[in-house]
Each structure stands twice: as structure tokens, then as C-alpha cells.
Amino acid sequence: MHIDMDAFFASVEQMDDPSLRGKPVAVGGSHRGVVSAASYEARRFGVRSALPMGTALRLCPHLIVVPGRMRRYAEISHRIMDALREFSPLVEPASVDEAYLDATGLERLFGPVENMGMAVKARVLDVTGGLTCSVGAAPVKFLAKIASDVNKPNGLFILYPEDVAEFLRTLPVGRIPGVGKRSLDALEQLGVRSAGDVLRYSREFWERRFGKGGVHLHERASGVDPREVEPYSEPKSESAENTFAEDTADRAVLRRWLLAQAERVGASLRR
Numbered sequence: 001m002h003i004d005m006d007a008f009f010a011s012v013e014q015m016d017d018p019s020l021r022g023k024p025v026a027v028g029g030s031h032r033g034v035v036s037a038a039s040y041e042a043r044r045f046g047v048r049s050a051l052p053m054g055t056a057l058r059l060c061p062h063l064i065v066v067p068g069r070m071r072r073y074a075e076i077s078h079r080i081m082d083a084l085r086e087f088s089p090l091v092e093p094a095s096v097d098e099a100y101l102d103a104t105g106l107e108r109l110f111g112p113v114e115n116m117g118m119a120v121k122a123r124v125l126d127v128t129g130g131l132t133c134s135v136g137a138a139p140v141k142f143l144a145k146i147a148s149d150v151n152k153p154n155g156l157f158i159l160y161p162e163d164v165a166e167f168l169r170t171l172p173v174g175r176i177p178g179v180g181k182r183s184l185d186a187l188e189q190l191g192v193r194s195a196g197d198v199l200r201y202s203r204e205f206w207e208r209r210f211g212k213g214g215v216h217l218h219e220r221a222s223g224v225d226p227r228e229v230e231p232y233s234e235p236k237s238e239s240a241e242n243t244f245a246e247d248t249a250d251r252a253v254l255r256r257w258l259l260a261q262a263e264r265v266g267a268s269l270r271r
Contacts, residue, residue, distance in 0.1 A: 001101040001120065001136065001137045002094075002099075002135070002136045002138075002141070002144035002145045002147065003098060003099050003100075003101060003120060003124070003133050003135050004098045004136075004145075004149070005097040005098065005131060005133050006040075006131070006133060006153035007037055007039050007040055007043075007153065008037060008096070008097035009037035009073055009097075010025045010037045010039035011131050012069075012073055013025055013027060014039060015129060015130055015131060017066075020039075020064060020066070022041060023039070023041055023064055024038075024039060024045060024062065025038070025039040025041070025063075025066060026053070026056055027067070027068045028067075029243055032243050032244065033053050033243045034050055034053060034243075035048065035049050035052075035053060036049060036068050037049050038051075042056075045059045045060035073097075074096060076131070079127045080099070080124055080127065080128060080133075081099060083124055083126075084101050086123065087101060087110065087116065088106060090229045092229045092230050092231055100141055100144065102228070102229040103137065113137050114156070114158060117135045117137055120135055121156065132153060132154040134148045134151065134153060134155040134157075135148055135155070135156050135157075136150065136159070137158045138159040138164070139159070139223070140223065140225035140227075141225050141227050141229070142227075143159055143164065143167075144159075145177070146171070146175055147159045168194075168196060168221060168223055169195070169196035171194055172193065172194060172195075173187055173193060173194055173197065173221075175195075176195060176220045176221065178213065178216055178220075183213070186210075195220070195221040196221070199221055199222065203215060203219075238265050238268055238269055240260075240261035241261070
């Protein structure tokens with residue numbers, strides 16, 4: 001199962017401040033920053049996460065911009081992860097607002113997978129105080145992630161093993177993890193628009209064409225994903241960043257900020 005919170009940061013802000021409910025809300029910084037999250041009311045205007053805040057305000061002039069509160073989001077995220085572990089010991093947090101859960105064999109405890117999916121959604125709603133999530137269930141991880149997006153928000157979609165081939169046949173190839181814009185352009189030239197189109201060519205063809213990335217593409221288009229749910233993995237990176245209100249080339253200013261960021265990274269690594 002893949003559990004994905006619905007517009008998490010923005011939904012937390014709307015939950016904590018009832019005056020924001022039903023209104024277009026974006027979580028982010030100044031006009032020089034980017035949108036961290038957008039409510040579904042804001043998304044109707046084309047506002048999306050990672051969009052420059054200036055662009056978001058042009059798309060939706062009455063957008064309400066609120067600063068992020070990472071400590072609050074982390075607090076609720078911990079509650080969600082703890083709740084998921086009530087269902088399975090194998091829970092893999094993928095980010096602050098999404099996680100994978102290995103549901104293998106849990107029918108004996110929770111009944112059919114549909115029942116478990118609804119139970120997960122109800123438990124998340126309870127422990128968060130009213131936040132909804134979308135759940136996708138599938139035989140492998142990448143398909144579970146795609147499935148959780150099918151009926152958003154507050155959705156549940158189950159992809160059964162016998163339906164995988166037909167689901168993939170029409171799945172836009174850009175939905176396969178790892179296929180970016182450059183890859184899409186190259187695939188378009190080959191007439192490949194869906195995962196089903198990928199299988200018109202052999203694994204060897206894709207390996208010759210794109211190397212390991214080609215093998216990965218062919219495997220995913222075939223419904224193959226050998227990754228297991230991993231409750232813990234070593235962190236791969238640690239970083240700190242700031243967005244300035246105005247551009248600067250002042251080396252003294254930049255040096256001070258670089259030192260401050262290095263201190264933040266060091267403190268986090270030591271923790």
C-alpha cells in the first residue's frame with residue numbers, strides 16, 4: 001500500500017485555522033520563494049507545489065500565502081507513521097506526507113484489502129484530527145504509488161494482479177517513476193506514449209538505447225519492481241538553503257550565510 005496525505009501542508013493550515021477552509025491557500029515564503037504546497041482550491045487555478053510564488057499569485061490573485069511550519073507538519077507526520085505501524089511492522093516513510101506499507105498476509109487480521117484500506121484511512125483521519133489521505137494498493141511499490149493518485153483526494157484504488165497488464169497498457173509512460181522530460185522527448189520520437197508501447201521493443205533494445213535506465217523502463221512497463229518495503233534506510237544527504245528577497249553578489253554576505261548553513265547541516269548530522 002502507498003498512503004499519500006492530501007495537500008498535506010495546506011490541509012494542516014486549513015485544519016488549524018478554520019478561516020482558511022474552502023479558500024485557495026499556498027504554503028511558502030516570500031515572492032522570491034516557491035510554493036511548498038497548495039490547497040485543492042488553489043490547484044483549480046493552476047497553482048502547484050514547486051511553482052514560483054510570483055507565478056502562483058498571478059494565476060490566483062486572491063491566493064492566501066501562509067509561511068510553512070515544519071515542526072507542526074513533522075509532529076502530525078509522526079502520528080501518521082505510528083498509526084500505520086498499528087497495521088503492519090513494515091512501514092517505510094517516503095517523505096513527511098507519504099509512506100509505503102507492506103500488507104502481505106494481513107487479510108487474516110483486517111479482512112479483504114478494501115477493508116484494510118478503509119481502516120487505514122479512518123485511522124489516519126482520527127489521529128490527525130481530520131486530515132484525509134489517499135491509499136493505493138498494488139502488487140509492487142511503484143504501482144501502489146501510482147494507484148494512490150487515481151482517486152485523489154480522499155481516495156482508495158486497488159490494482160489487483162490480474163488487472164496489472166491492462167492498467168499498464170494504457171498508462172502514460174510519463175507516469176513511470178524515472179521518466180523525465182528529456183526521456184519523454186526521446187520516447188516520443190519512438191512513438192512510445194504508454195507503458196504498453198514500451199513492450200513493443202525488447203529489453204535488449206532498451207538497454208542498448210538507454211543503458212540501465214532502459215532496463216528500468218522495460219521492467220516497470222512489465223509491472224516488475226523488486227524493491228521491498230524498507231522500514232529504515234541510511235540517509236543519503238543533508239542540506240540547508242535560503243531564498244534571498246533580492247539577488248546579491250556580496251561575497252561577505254554570502255560567506256556569512258554559507259557558514260550559517262554549514263552550522264545547520266552539522267547540527268542536524270550530529271543529531
